[in-house]
Amino acid sequence: MTDKWQGDWFTSSEPAIIGQLNTYDETEEGFSFNIKVSNDDPTPKSEDSSExxxxxxxxxxxxxxxxxxxxVSEPGQNGCVLTFQMGAEGIEVKESEECADPELSVDFNHTFTPADTFVIDEHFLASIKEGKFTPDGYGIGTPIRTITHELGEPDAEIQRNEAFYHIYSNTGYGTAAGENTVGLLTVIRPEPLTPEDVKKLMGEPEQEGLNEMEGLYFYYYTIDDKYELYFEFLPEEKTLLRFHLRELKLM
Structure with a gap:
């Protein structure tokens, strides 16, 4: 297990616990994070309640x-402190007593693991021309209902920028607000390629530069005038963090 904390981490357990931990802006001193855990098995509001x-x-x-x-997190307004421990399986989170909420049937005490690594293989270049990442994968335009019917409930669901992602293993299927078909594909746990590795695969990028909002360096490609492909790198480590595919938006 790497000693790098930055990334997207997930947890799920029976009957219906799903959680995600996003760590970012990591420095030698620490990192920023957001965390969300839900129990999707509805709970009565009280012992006698029908709600x-x-x-x-x-x-x-x-x-x-x-x-x-x-x-260790800085205390919240209610004194809540989270302790994160990096282990062989992932990040174990433990909450302090101040974090407890007796009205909720969920807590932060879970182990969050990274998604499986996505390895770019010899089929990748042909697949992206069809709007997907693998020959048998789900592509852009696929109804989300089809994916959830065949794969079950997602490992996690994440709101990022203007897209809502259904996460399965190392891939996020993004939909825009009000849409029910996949408009954006994202690999959130790729193999740690360098910019030079991507150039060998894709050629020189059509655009490249620093995304100042997220602090990531990007390569941009268009695919057959149909799709846009973005590779995003950690600028200091010079390794691939994630990449996205979506329909080309013509001006």
Whole structure:
């Protein structure tokens, strides 16, 4: 297990616990994070109530200071502190007593693991021309209902920028607000390619530069005047963090 904390981490357990931990802006001192865990099995509002609700617990923006394989968050307004421990399986999170909420049937005490690594193979170049990443994968334009029917509930669901992602293993299927078909594909856990590796595969990028909003360096390609392909790299490590495919938006 790498000692790098930055990335997208997931947890799921029976009967209906799903959670995601996103760590970003990592430095030698610490990292920023957001965390959300939900129990999608509806819980009665009270013992005698016929009304139910879904328990959701989240921290929208936090910061944790690192000390070796341990990181501790700065206290929240209610004194809630999270302790993160990097282990062989992933990041184990433990919450302090101040984080407890007796009205919720969910907590942050879970181990979050990275998605399986996506390896770009010899079929990749042909597949992206068809709007997908693998020959047998789901492509752009696929109804989300088809994916959930065949694969079941997603490992996690993430709102990022203006897209809502259904995460399965190493791939996110993104839909825009009000849409029910896939408009954006994202690999969130690719093999750690360098910019030079991507150039050998794809050729010189049509555009490249620093995305100042996210602090990532990007390569941009168009695919047969139909799709846009973005590779995003960690600028200091010079390794691939994720890549996206979507329909080409003509001006």
């Amino acid at each position: 139910f609700f879904v328990s959701v617990k989240s921290i929208g923006s936090g910061y944790a200071k690192k000390n070796g394989s341990i990181a």
